[in-house]
Amino acid sequence: xxxxxxxxxPLVQEFFIDFVTAIVILVVGxxxxxxxxxxxxxxxNSKYKLDTxxxxxxxxxxxxxxxILTIVVVLSQFGVQTASLIAALGAAGLAIGLAxxxxxxxxxxxIMLLSLRPLSQGEFVSIGNQYSGTVLEIGLFLTRFxxxxxxxxxxxxxxxWNSTIVNFSRNPNRRIDLPVALQYGEDTxxxxxxxxxxxxxxxxxxxxxxxxxFVNEYQENSLVLNVRAWVPAAEYLSELAQIMLEIRKTLExxxxxxxxxxxxxxxxxxxxxxxxxxSYKATEIADGSQE
Numbered sequence: 001x002x003x004x005x006x007x008x009x010p011l012v013q014e015f016f017i018d019f020v021t022a023i024v025i026l027v028v029g030x031x032x033x034x035x036x037x038x039x040x041x042x043x044x045n046s047k048y049k050l051d052t053x054x055x056x057x058x059x060x061x062x063x064x065x066x067x068i069l070t071i072v073v074v075l076s077q078f079g080v081q082t083a084s085l086i087a088a089l090g091a092a093g094l095a096i097g098l099a100x101x102x103x104x105x106x107x108x109x110x111i112m113l114l115s116l117r118p119l120s121q122g123e124f125v126s127i128g129n130q131y132s133g134t135v136l137e138i139g140l141f142l143t144r145f146x147x148x149x150x151x152x153x154x155x156x157x158x159x160x161w162n163s164t165i166v167n168f169s170r171n172p173n174r175r176i177d178l179p180v181a182l183q184y185g186e187d188t189x190x191x192x193x194x195x196x197x198x199x200x201x202x203x204x205x206x207x208x209x210x211x212x213x214f215v216n217e218y219q220e221n222s223l224v225l226n227v228r229a230w231v232p233a234a235e236y237l238s239e240l241a242q243i244m245l246e247i248r249k250t251l252e253x254x255x256x257x258x259x260x261x262x263x264x265x266x267x268x269x270x271x272x273x274x275x276x277x278x279s280y281k282a283t284e285i286a287d288g289s290q291e
Contacts, residue, residue: 177226186257
């Protein structure tokens with residue numbers, strides 16, 4: 001029995017050594033890939049200040065590069081030829097690429113978003129006039145946003161890239177254009193002066209940029225002024241709400257009335273109407289009989 005087993009012992013020992021070595025390489029490679037991904041994120045958030053927008057994709061790329069190399073080394077421990085393996089991976093990659101065109105489009109779109117930078121982490125944007133929110137992360141496949149109501153929105157990179165992107169945070173300042181309606185007959189010059197003084201006294205309005213109030217439109221029941229001023233982009237929404245409130249309070253305090261459409265009411269006495277209608281019909285019958 002021993003004579004039968006003895007010739008195979010070196011093969012078993014060699015296989016066992018290769019197997020243990022492969023397991024060790026796989027575990028070390030996996031741990032190393034996770035460590036590299038975390039290190040890239042730490043470096044990006046440290047004093048070196050790497051671009052935080054590209055960090056998720058860079059960390060994922062580094063992580064999976066090390067993992068793929070680890071798998072190749074593990075397979076080579078069992079005698080798999082690296083050249084033939086790479087050729088097989090290339091053929092498999094082509095087949096997978098054809099089957100996963102949408103996924104590859106997301107990767108390509110993510111690379112384009114990071115290269116051309118129409119949006120970056122922390123910026124408030126609108127995507128195709130359908131989605132809006134603050135950019136949290138541009139990943140390898142998906143882009144995550146936080147909407148103003150606190151809900152996280154996740155969109156495929158290809159959808160973001162193929163849509164119109166409106167970036168509200170790229171420029172440091174934003175212009176407020178606020179319509180204010182006045183009744184016909186009100187003192188327009190007085191209203192313009194009051195609103196101009198209101199803008200001049202507002203600390204958030206940027207005085208080095210033009211701010212003005214002018215007649216913008218004539219409507220059926222009102223004259224519309226346009227209040228135009230520049231404010232910091234980061235405070236646009238809060239300042240817009242504050243200016244709207246101050247305008248209404250100031251105009252009401254100065255005696256201006258809201259241009260509300262007035263509806264007249266006519267009271268009809270149904271009983272008198274019925275009597276009048278009967279009298280009219282009786283008169284028509286009498287006239288007909290005389291003829």
